Amino acid sequence: MHADQLIADRYRLLERVGSGGMGVVWRAHDDRLDREVALKQARLSDVVSGRTLRREARLAAGVLHPNVVTFFDVAADGDELWLVMEYVPSRSLAEILAAEGRLPARTVAEIGVQIAAALGAVHGHGIVHRDVKPGNVLIASDGRAKLTDFGISRSVRTDETVTDSPLIGGTPDYLAPEVAQGHPPTAASDVFALGATLFAAVEGTPPFSGGNEYATIRRVAEGAVPRARHADGLAPTLELLMRREPAERPTAVSAGELLAEGIDALPVDVPSRRRNRRGLLIAGVAAAAVAVVVAAYFVTRPARTDATPPVEQAKLGIGPDPRAADPCRLVDPAPLKPFGDPEVVSDYGNFNRCDVLLHRGDRQADVLVELNDPPGSALEGTQSKSGPFPVFAASSPDQCERTIQLQDRFAVKVTARQDDGYQLDLCQAADTAVASAAKAMTAAGVPPRARAFPAGSLADVDACSLLDSIGVSATAGVAAPVRIERGFGGWWCDWTSPASDRSVTVMFDRDQPPGSETGQLVQIGGHDAYVMTDDFAENTCQAVLVYRSYTDAHGDPRVEQLRVVVRGKPPSDRLCAPVSTLAGSLAGKLPKT
Structure with a gap:
């Protein structure tokens, strides 16, 4: 493999960002959708076929949540299969702990709330993660936590996996007792692993660490969890998450609610840190990329048994799927x-x-x-x-x-x-x-939509996938490092930089069909578009791109449209050329209506 090599006639390898037991990890460019992705070769185990991998990958791709690394594709290139995912510049929680030691209880609780929400979304799709651990929790530059690396023990061989047996999956330090005893992993097993991960973050060491991996599995199977000495008010919740009996643990959604309660009262002081120069030096994007793309693979949740608690929707929250x-x-x-x-x-x-x-x-x-x-x-x-x-x-x-x-x-x-x-x-x-x-x-959180969005709606599109950092930097002058902030549901996205006054926004919108008051009518990528300066805000130029027309419930004409906005120093009309170029680029990536 080498830079500029094309995989599956679509994904162009850009740079090698790490390696592991499975092979080399690459940052790559999706030539079809013009975006950055993470790419890694999948080596199938004896118990998992390419057909199974593709079937479970389709299931994985349906989980869209701000705290879950998005899974895009399984790409076939000759006899090889490649896993394609969202590329997230970040550090794993494991890297942070190696560099800084244990974390404050409040920081740990805030991470836990986000990963519990991610697991709630995953479990809501009938999926069990099987390997929740600090190495699979990514912390982005804006503080958002993301869950990655689904079910590696069943799908691929890695240097961190105990066995390819379908009965034991996950890293020994974070296994639930029933899994160590040979029972199939369940949603309750993921909740235990979440508790063990948060225990490691607040204590600086996993609950069952010490000795070789087989001794660890034996201790895990016994289920005697030590008390967290540095968790303060977080300790009772950790104990509940790591109850020996699966039926006594909360669901992931309930775990998030428990972690959120009293979070403001937890201490925010940073505890004493170990000095580890090497750990502090590995916090770059390359190291983070390895954590992002350690093979993603989902395993369907086994049939529900008496020991498997039912998955609940968030009682007082947004629900497992924000969209x-x-x-x-x-x-x-x-x-x-x-x-x-x-x-x-x-x-x-x-x-x-x-x-x-x-x-x-x-x-x-x-x-x-x-x-x-x-x-x-x-x-x-x-x-x-x-x-x-x-x-x-x-x-x-x-x-x-x-x-x-x-x-x-x-x-x-x-x-x-x-x-x-x-x-x-x-x-x-x-x-x-x-x-x-x-x-x-009050009864069950935000109620779900009674009807799905219509086929082909922008509601099913991730705004951040329509442009990539390289194109935004080259076209609109947003200097590196480019920061990407995804809005609710992925329905808008901002590209900003601390080194530049330029920024780009893409957001979805519904309104009456636009007219001359919206701006100058032009054609961009086969769509009507209206370009205007200083309408979105001062020192901006925006292009309103009409995506599709429809009739609302009252029989009135409506359109779905995209707003592409570039901000920068005046005069604003100088911003309209990059706006038109960016609008043309994303127009080619929209679903066909």
Whole structure:
């Protein structure tokens, strides 16, 4: 293998970023979709065929979650099979622990909430991970944790796997007792491994470490977990996650709720660190890439037995699949009638929002409800409570905002605003909508959508997959290192850089068919596009690319469209050429309508 070699007539190898027991790991370029990917050869074990690998890979590709590394493809090149995944510049939790020693309890809990959410999504698709451990938890530069490397013990041979037997899978230090005893792994086994992973993070060593791997398996099978000495208020939750009996452990979703409770009271001090210069020096992208692409493979969950607890949807959260959560099921127009004639509009803006328009004569107000990813920092504002949920308040002369914090750290934002002269008490309307949303979520979290998105909708597209860092840097002048931030559901994406004033945004949108007021009409990639400066914000140029037309539930014409925005120093019209080029690039990657 060498740089510039083409795999499966599609994936061009760019650079070797590491190696392991399975072979060489490459950063590669997907020539068909013009994006960076991680690529690694899959060597099949005696018990797993290429047909099985492809079948399970299709299942894996269906798991879309911000805390799960996205699996794209199994590519055949001659007699070889290659695993194709999202490329995530990051460090594994194992690397961080090797460099820094044990972590503060609050940091560990925050990581645990995210990985529990990832496991909830995986289990919700009927999949068991089988190898949760620090090496398979990636920490990106923005602090987001991602779960990777699914089920390696059943699919491929690696230097970290104990056996290729279908009865024992995973790394010895993080096995559940029942797996060490020879029983098939279950969702409950993943929860135990999550607890063991968090134990290692807060204590600096796994719960069953010491001696050779067979001695470790024996200790694991006995199930006597030592008490975490440095976990503070996190210790009871870790004990619950690592109960000896699988039926006594919480589900992954419930584990996330337990980890989130009291998280603000946990200590944030960094404990004493071991000095390890080599560990500090391996924190580059290359080392992280090895962790990202250690062969991904999912194993279907065995048939449910009495020892396998049922997988539950998040009781008070977003649910296992954020894209399936329905913001319109959080709105109730009836309590808003005192503020105007209410109209629920489900086909406006991005797919994570729902609006209630209030009408008085020719004026209107808007009460907007939208679903958001877990915030990167603590929410600010005056805190109150609606039902079981904390609510944070903020307001300005033009609008009133309320943010509902869910137990899985996702958020529901309610915003009220109005036309001049409407004379609405914005915060009273917002509080009314918050009460309706909290009531709708009290029983089982955000309700799921009653109907799937239509075939070919942008809702099934990941905005971050439409452009890659190299193209954004070369075309729009976003200097390296380029940071990528994915929005809720993958429905918008930002490319920014600390070394540049330039940035790029791609976001999905629904609206009435655009006209001349949207911008200058041009043709880009066979689509109508409208280009305008300083409409999205000052010092920007945007192209609104019309993707598909449809009719909404009221019989009115609507379109799905993409906004491609470049920000930078004025004059803004200099930004329109790169906007058009980027829009043309992504137009070729959109599903055919």
